[in-house]
Amino acid sequence: MKIALIVDPHLLESYNKYLEKLKSHSKDSSKDSSKDKEDEKEDVTHPLQELKEVVEEYGNKTEFLIPNEELLSHLLTRKFDFILNTADKVATKFQPAQYVGLFDLAQIPYLGSRLDAIGICKNKALFKSILQLNFIATPKFQILKIQSGIFPKINPGFHYPVIIKIFSEGIHEPSIPDQIANSTEEIDSILKNISKKKRFTYAMIEEYIHSRKFYLPIFGNDLNDDIHFLPAIEYIFPENWSIEQRIKAKSEDLKYTFLEITNPIVKRARKVAHKAYTSCHCRDFAMAVFLIDQKTENLLLHEINPITNLLSNGKMAIAAKHIGLSYREMINDLILTALKRYDLKLRGKYGKREKKLQKEQEQIELEKSKL
Numbered sequence: 234m235k236i237a238l239i240v241d242p243h244l245l246e247s248y249n250k251y252l253e254k255l256k257s258h259s260k261d262s263s264k265d266s267s268k269d270k271e272d273e274k275e276d277v278t279h280p281l282q283e284l285k286e287v288v289e290e291y292g293n294k295t296e297f298l299i300p301n302e303e304l305l306s307h308l309l310t311r312k313f314d315f316i317l318n319t320a321d322k323v324a325t326k327f328q329p330a331q332y333v334g335l336f337d338l339a340q341i342p343y344l345g346s347r348l349d350a351i352g353i354c355k356n357k358a359l360f361k362s363i364l365q366l367n368f369i370a371t372p373k374f375q376i377l378k379i380q381s382g383i384f385p386k387i388n389p390g391f392h393y394p395v396i397i398k399i400f401s402e403g404i405h406e407p408s409i410p411d412q413i414a415n416s417t418e419e420i421d422s423i424l425k426n427i428s429k430k431k432r433f434t435y436a437m438i439e440e441y442i443h444s445r446k447f448y449l450p451i452f453g454n455d456l457n458d459d460i461h462f463l464p465a466i467e468y469i470f471p472e473n474w475s476i477e478q479r480i481k482a483k484s485e486d487l488k489y490t491f492l493e494i495t496n497p498i499v500k501r502a503r504k505v506a507h508k509a510y511t512s513c514h515c516r517d518f519a520m521a522v523f524l525i526d527q528k529t530e531n532l533l534l535h536e537i538n539p540i541t542n543l544l545s546n547g548k549m550a551i552a553a554k555h556i557g558l559s560y561r562e563m564i565n566d567l568i569l570t571a572l573k574r575y576d577l578k579l580r581g582k583y584g585k586r587e588k589k590l591q592k593e594q595e596q597i598e599l600e601k602s603k604l
Contacts, residue, residue: 465502
């Protein structure tokens with residue numbers, strides 16, 4: 234297959250610099266041993282190079298594209314058979330990953346959720362409302378519609394502190410950072426100050442939960458009940474961190490551990506994630522984010538990300554590696570999942586991989602029946 238790899242523009246820029254450095258090193262390199270050269274290559278391999286290599290190992294041809302105004306034209310003229318989107322952080326002004334809709338316009342099979350599912354999950358207020366309708370526990374929230382500069386009353390039942398998220402045109406704008414408030418008066422003051430600087434449609438108030446936080450990778454589709462999970466990853470916050478530090482923390486700055494599948498919390502999380510994943514019409518893969526209230530031990534679903542990082546340094550790959558699933562197998566198993574969803578004929582290594590997975594599943598079912 235000829236596969237279009239959709240990547241973040243900044244990441245592609247760094248990849249091109251990486252290739253230039255490799256060319257420069259190859260020209261200037263002295264006569265090192267082949268082993269030393271191999272070790273050096275492994276140390277500096279760029280995530281996009283790894284992605285390209287593992288996809289091409291299954292007999293595919295690849296080409297990098299970025300989500301810009303020329304994307305649809307490139308998709309239509311270059312005759313791609315499949316699209317693999319890794320641009321998880323790219324967003325337009327009004328909607329995250331709006332470019333995903335171009336995949337459908339081009340009528341090319343692609344890995345991942347449709348634009349409607351991404352829109353639901355990325356619109357925090359809409360997503361929280363859907364969880365509420367499906368009786369899925371999530372931190373207490375209130376949506377505040379701003380009309381003619383008049384701010385509605387705040388629910389008196391909130392436990393403080395709360396987090397204020399500002400929205401415009403139905404989508405949370407990353408340009409307006411989340412704010413922390415410790416009282417109703419502080420909420421009013423923050424909203425009024427922001428409204429003077431920037432016009433916004435509505436806001437969402439959400440209770441801050443002092444909690445443990447873990448990520449649960451979801452893999453597969455509801456078709457034939459083919460949804461399964463990779464190991465849950467819990468990130469550990471230092472005890473002395475402030476609320477603001479915890480909110481702004483990046484995963485790469487934190488230590489992590491894996492939660493056992495026999496853990497009752499993980500078992501509950503899988504059921505909840507399955508329900509939310511299908512309710513929001515996600516497909517192929519996603520990352521569920523859970524909170525465990527440290528006071529009550531209640532399990533709360535915080536979000537589902539249907540365009541989570543698929544590169545070798547992402548949580549999905551980290552979880553796969555923990556159970557012995559290589560990055561090559563993870564990426565191509567995801568592609569296989571999408572090919573089956575489109576009911577496309579499985580050729581070459583994808584056909585062989587499918588037969589192997591079927592045998593493994595049959596063996597698992599046989600062992601279950603014996604218990």
